[in-house]
Amino acid sequence: MNVFVFYLLAIIASVSAFRVVTARNVFHSALFLVLTLFSIAGIYILLGAEFLAGVQVLIYVGAITILIIFAIMLTHQISNKSIRQTNEQVFPAVLIVLIFFAMSIATLLLTSWPTATAELPSDNVNRIGQLLMTTYVIPFEVISVVLLVALIGAIVISRREKRSGD
């Protein structure tokens, strides 16, 4: 059952990710991105990471794709289909991607991964909260500063500049 669900979600994620990078209309790309992110949330549930699945839906599907769709709407001429969406590097890109993919699959098969026999603790969310406040408290504080800086930076960058004479 789990295997069937995994293959279903993996196929949905891969096909819609393929459409994200190949669709002619950027708006369609954004909608396929939503589908990809939803199926990745399902993958997280399969992996026993319920908290991450919720965060994925809230932040990725709820915030980031909405931001992307806003940007597409504000730059109106780009959803025009007559504009070419790919550059002239398609053939070298396919080559590079195939080489990269073959290398990563080879590495994946040749490495002997250490596997644990233990199960994930059932109180995942609880444990993640405790880890964020104990073991990972320094990265947690740093990432909050990064988020604050990004917020201020985005506001400063996108603000309309005033002329010095005004």
Next chain:
Amino acid sequence: MEQLSLYHFLALGAVLFALGIFGLLTRRNAIGVLMAIELLFNAAAINFVAFAKFVDPQGLGGQVFAVFIITVAAAEAAVGLAIVMLIYRNFRGIEVDKINFMKW
């Protein structure tokens, strides 16, 4: 009936990462490039969560770092889209192969 193993999830991560690189290299539209970068972030996060389940279930470090990845992705999207809006305002277009005025 086969069981789900680490290999399944790492292979899915590799597929998504490869597709993300393809989009990153071939898109002309800056927003398309940002969407490809989101795919790359997600591929890395899937690998982290898979390692958290199959390699170190008691430590849960992989899931914590996946939370950090999502945070960094949110910051990247905010700053990246702000830059895209600024470029659109100045150039009336966001094709990345036309924005080369800093090259020469």
